[in-house]
Amino acid sequence: MTARVTLSDVAREAGVSLATASRAINGSANRTVRPELRARVLTAAARLRYTPDATAQAMARGRTTSVGLVVHDVTDPSCAALVAGVVGVADASDLQVTLACAQHEAAREIELVRVLQRQRARAVVVAGPRHDDDVADDLLRQALADYVAAGGAAVVVGTAGLGVDAVVVDDVGGADALAHALHALGYRQPAVLGGPRTHLASQTRRDAFSRAFGALGCPVDPAHVVLGDLTHEGGATAMRELLARRRPVDVVLAVDDVLALGALAAARALGVRVPQDVALTGFDDVLTLRDVVPQLTTVRVPHGDVGRCAALLALDERPRTGARVLTVDTEVLLRASTPDRSGRAVA
Amino acid sequence: MTARVTLSDVAREAGVSLATASRAINGSANRTVRPELRARVLTAAARLRYTPDATAQAMARGRTTSVGLVVHDVTDPSCAALVAGVVGVADASDLQVTLACAQHEAAREIELVRVLQRQRARAVVVAGPRHDDDVADDLLRQALADYVAAGGAAVVVGTAGLGVDAVVVDDVGGADALAHALHALGYRQPAVLGGPRTHLASQTRRDAFSRAFGALGCPVDPAHVVLGDLTHEGGATAMRELLARRRPVDVVLAVDDVLALGALAAARALGVRVPQDVALTGFDDVLTLRDVVPQLTTVRVPHGDVGRCAALLALDERPRTGARVLTVDTEVLLRASTPDRSGRAVA
DNA sequence: TTGTAAGCGTTATCAG
DNA sequence: CTGATAACGCTTACAA
Numbered sequence: 001m002t003a004r005v006t007l008s009d010v011a012r013e014a015g016v017s018l019a020t021a022s023r024a025i026n027g028s029a030n031r032t033v034r035p036e037l038r039a040r041v042l043t044a045a046a047r048l049r050y051t052p053d054a055t056a057q058a059m060a061r062g063r064t065t066s067v068g069l070v071v072h073d074v075t076d077p078s079c080a081a082l083v084a085g086v087v088g089v090a091d092a093s094d095l096q097v098t099l100a101c102a103q104h105e106a107a108r109e110i111e112l113v114r115v116l117q118r119q120r121a122r123a124v125v126v127a128g129p130r131h132d133d134d135v136a137d138d139l140l141r142q143a144l145a146d147y148v149a150a151g152g153a154a155v156v157v158g159t160a161g162l163g164v165d166a167v168v169v170d171d172v173g174g175a176d177a178l179a180h181a182l183h184a185l186g187y188r189q190p191a192v193l194g195g196p197r198t199h200l201a202s203q204t205r206r207d208a209f210s211r212a213f214g215a216l217g218c219p220v221d222p223a224h225v226v227l228g229d230l231t232h233e234g235g236a237t238a239m240r241e242l243l244a245r246r247r248p249v250d251v252v253l254a255v256d257d258v259l260a261l262g263a264l265a266a267a268r269a270l271g272v273r274v275p276q277d278v279a280l281t282g283f284d285d286v287l288t289l290r291d292v293v294p295q296l297t298t299v300r301v302p303h304g305d306v307g308r309c310a311a312l313l314a315l316d317e318r319p320r321t322g323a324r325v326l327t328v329d330t331e332v333l334l335r336a337s338t339p340d341r342s343g344r345a346v347a
Numbered sequence: 348m349t350a351r352v353t354l355s356d357v358a359r360e361a362g363v364s365l366a367t368a369s370r371a372i373n374g375s376a377n378r379t380v381r382p383e384l385r386a387r388v389l390t391a392a393a394r395l396r397y398t399p400d401a402t403a404q405a406m407a408r409g410r411t412t413s414v415g416l417v418v419h420d421v422t423d424p425s426c427a428a429l430v431a432g433v434v435g436v437a438d439a440s441d442l443q444v445t446l447a448c449a450q451h452e453a454a455r456e457i458e459l460v461r462v463l464q465r466q467r468a469r470a471v472v473v474a475g476p477r478h479d480d481d482v483a484d485d486l487l488r489q490a491l492a493d494y495v496a497a498g499g500a501a502v503v504v505g506t507a508g509l510g511v512d513a514v515v516v517d518d519v520g521g522a523d524a525l526a527h528a529l530h531a532l533g534y535r536q537p538a539v540l541g542g543p544r545t546h547l548a549s550q551t552r553r554d555a556f557s558r559a560f561g562a563l564g565c566p567v568d569p570a571h572v573v574l575g576d577l578t579h580e581g582g583a584t585a586m587r588e589l590l591a592r593r594r595p596v597d598v599v600l601a602v603d604d605v606l607a608l609g610a611l612a613a614a615r616a617l618g619v620r621v622p623q624d625v626a627l628t629g630f631d632d633v634l635t636l637r638d639v640v641p642q643l644t645t646v647r648v649p650h651g652d653v654g655r656c657a658a659l660l661a662l663d664e665r666p667r668t669g670a671r672v673l674t675v676d677t678e679v680l681l682r683a684s685t686p687d688r689s690g691r692a693v694a
Numbered sequence: 695t696t697g698t699a700a701g702c703g704t705t706a707t708c709a710g
Numbered sequence: 711c712t713g714a715t716a717a718c719g720c721t722t723a724c725a726a
Contacts, residue, residue, distance in 0.1 A: 004497065006703055017713045022705060032711055049493060054465040055411060056703035058402045059718045066445065066466075074434065075651075077635065080427045087421065087448045096466060098413065099446040101434045118401040119413075119443060144669065146396060150351065232637070261638050288635040290579070291608050304422075353719055364697045377697055403719035406702045546725060698725075703718105709711080 005050045014044035021045075025052065058120065064094045067314060068116030072104045072128035077286045078303045081158070082127055085307020093315060095122070102128055106136035113143040117150055123314035127157040127307070130200040137162065155314040157306060159200060165324045167310045171204045171283075174299035174330030178253070179212030179283060181332050182297075186342035187251040187279060191224035193238045193263055194255050199230060205255045205283055223247055228259070235262025236269075243270060249278055251338060256281035257289055260296055264337075279338040294336035301330050352397045354406070363390035368392075372399065405467065411549075413443045414661060416461030419451045419475035424633045425650045429474055429504070432654020440662060442469070449475055453483035460490040464497055470661035474504040474654070477547040484509065500503035502661040504653060506547060512671045514657045516553045520629075521646035521677030522600075525628060526559030528679050529598055533688035534626060536592065538571035540585045540601040540610055546577060552602045552630055570594055582609025583616075586617060590617060596625055604629035604636055607643055611684075626685040648677050 011021035016037055024033045024041035033041075042104060044050075069080050069086050083099065090097045098121055102109035109128055116124050125141070141163045144154045154164040168261035182190070190213050195202030210220040224247055228238035235254055239262065242252065260282030267274050273332040274280050275294055282289070285300035309326050363384055371380045371388035377489035380388075391397075416433050418426050419574040432448065437444045445468055449456035458473055463471050467597055471494060473487070488510045491501045501511040527539070537560050542549030557567040576583035582601060586609065589599065601607035607629030614621055622641055623629045629636070632647035656673050 004703095008703080018704085019706085019713055019715090020711085023712090026705090034711065038711085049496075051461070051464055051493075053467060053495060053703050055402050055405045055467050056718095057705075058722095059406055060703075060705035062705095062718070066400060069446075072419065074423070074431045075427045075634075077422070077424070077427075080422045080424075083446070084421045084448065087446060091447065096445045096447065096462065099434060099442045100438065100443065101429070101431065114398070115443065117398050120400060120402050146398075149396075150398060265638050286635070287422075288633070291612050292638060293640060351719090355719080365720080366698075366722080367696055368695090373721090381695060384696085400719055403702095404721075406704095407719075407721040409721095482708070698723105698726085700721105700723085702721090705717085707716080708714090710711105 002232065005048045007050070010041060010050045010341065013048055014041045016041060032077065046345035048301040063122055064120045065094065065222055066098050066119065066121045067311065068098045068100065068112075068119065068127045070100045070102060070109055070112045070116070070124065070128060072102050072109075074099070074101060076300070078284055079127070081303035081321070082307035083309075084087075085304040086127075086311045089197060089308050089311040089315070093165070099172055104128070106131065106133060106140070107120045110136070110139050110143045113147055113154075117147045117152065121152065121309075123153040123155070125155045125157065125307075125314050126309045127310065130156075130158040132198040132200055132203065148181075153314045153316075155310045157310050159323045160323065163200045163323060165313045165320075165326075167306055167313060167328060169201070169301050169328050170330050171201055172208045174283070174301070174332065175205045175208030177330075177332045178211045178299050179209050179216070181334055182253075182279075182281070182338060183218070184249055184342070185334070185338060185340050187338070189224075189248050189250045190218065190220055191226070191242055191247065191252045192220060192253060192255070193235060193259055194225060194227045195230040195234070195240065195259070197227055202230065202255045204334070209253050214265050215220060224249060225346040230256060232258055232262035232265070235259035235268035237262075239263035239266040240270070241277055243267070243272060250341065251279040253281050255283055257284045257286040257296065258296055258300070260294065261289060264292070275337050275339050279341070281338055284337045285333060297335045297338040298333050299330050300333050302328060354399070357388060357392045357395055357397045360395055361388045363388060392663055400504065410469055411467045412441065413445050413466065413468045414658065415445045415447065415451060415459075415466065415468035415471040417447045417456055417459045417463070417471065417473045418476060419449050419456075421446070421448060424635055425631055425648070426474070428650035429654035429657075432651040433472055433474075433658045435651075436655050436658040436662070442450045442662070448568050453480060453487070455476065457483070457486050457490045460487070460494055460501075464490075464494045464499065468499065470500040470502070470658075472502045472504065472654075472657045472661050477505040478504075479545040479547055479550065499688070500661050500663075502657045503656050507670065507672045510670060512660050512667075512673075514660060514673045514675060515540065516548070516648050516652055516653060516675050517677050518548055519555045521630070521648070521679065522552045522555030524677075524679045525600070525644075525646050526556050526563065528681055529600075529626075529628070529685060530560065530563045530565070531689070532681075532685060533690070534598040534685070535565050536571075536595050536597045537565065537567055538573070538589055538599045540582060540589065540595040540599060540606055541572060541574045541579040542581070542606070544574055549577065549602045556600050564584060568594065568603045571596060577603060577606060579605055579609035579612070582606035583613035584609075586610035586613040587617070587622070590614070590619060597688065598626040598628065600628050604633040604643065604645055605629045607645070608636060611639070611643075622684050622686050626688070628685055632680060644682045644685040645680050646677050647680050649675060
């Protein structure tokens, strides 16, 4: 039944030495095996249904063919896109991806890096959303340093400064461009729906919105900024809160699409029309939202590319010169949720 | 730099034998190591920043700690949910998931099973959508048989009959229940939007819809069945095709939510109101669609549970008694896209 | 309780 | 071009 066939078996069957069998089967560096012998080995291998043992190869070669990927929650569409990106470049290089989900627990994330180090993954991509948490960061930095010291390549997505290569999204550029675009459309009274206080991308986007509008002569009233969870319900709650404050707002900028969707639902439930009564924007450009009515103005973040870049960076064998940082660009997508209001705005 | 610390180093540092170090660190079967020594070993390990080498352990123990998962496309929400389910049970058992994406290519799927066999993954879950393709099935069956013969545990999601354990979704039950529910609501003239001809789940759902309605005295006119791609655009195209046929239809059953969404968009674009002019249903209950207006009646498929069941089945060590089949139930969710029409239906 | 030593399946070094 | 044989890092009988 579980008759494990090894390379020795193949060698014996083919009447050659173990070494020759090995060379014939994987055609290593010096692919010097007489064709006739090679054929005999291959035949024997086929006859015996031989399957190379990757763990043994990894041991002998001193390196595995797997790359680790730490995320928080695959069911999040942005995360899924990133995972797909990483898997794509990995299997273009004949590498396997070991996927680990930290479920939004910083400690788990760090532990997973250690687990992947034990697995001797040749590279690790840590791609969960980053938080403003110095102690967790220190721990993660240490774990990554250990991993790199042990010979692995590590890449963090979302923030530089963790001591290893990083891929960051140009959230500032995107938020800034969005603010300018909205201003050009005639919007003058922005409000911001943000995520949790520590959530880095959320912070960045929030701040960039505010700064940009401020620079355009529309300082964002602190009462126009509402934080909440980065969920549908969080967006709804924040929107209700904002509306309850009864401030003069002509556009609501949510720091991500899911939040925006929740906000939309809440507004609708309260009889506030989007975009007639208030315009709305998201961030990320989640594909599954394309049929939302009205279509959501947003900032596209190419999460698939982020994953691909991270993987490429991680797998780049060239001698490393300090921690590299790759920035992925974003793009403003103006849609129906923010119609041109410049006619009206002549005030 | 890459100063690989091995267990021997730890042993030497602690002044004990390799065996003792091993026992102290992993507390194997007979955890018989004097506390004092154990402490010394642990201290040494910590001082040296020792990390066990999982590949070496796998070799020595003869089994890895990884489970393989073959899917087609993680960016598909249903797939992502399933992946999350598998990852969840895997890391509850301290196992790692190796994720492989076959991108809807049957050949790739088979190859990935072989790759996972080389990795010596202790279990493999094949979870891409199944197709009605005998030759591909035979190849897959063979690959799985080889894998199992080599000592692995395999589970296929979506269809039994591939020679290994399976988890199947009760599509028939769901479709049937949906048909009955719609009939009870007064719908009498159903149309069906299907996926590609070979797509198994799509076939199953389509046939079950038709059969159920037929049994209820509303045979489904073949002209009311339109096939297409299982995509948003596919749904739109199929819907346009259906509408062009100008048949008397009071409800359109799409075989999945994405398709339904495309159908909705197409209908709307043509001025056909849902649900006033025609009702619409989906299948799967994709979470990201919760804000679609009108809310979509659908059949919930708990993809996360499917993943969990598959993983549990795959990791179940108990002696196997033939190929087991687990069925996961579905649930009809009636929502706004199929209002009660029984008042009108008195004809 | 601890140590010795034999694997685990490959690769790779180094002679023939 | 081919064949012994020593690693690779760990676990686990088997001894002591």
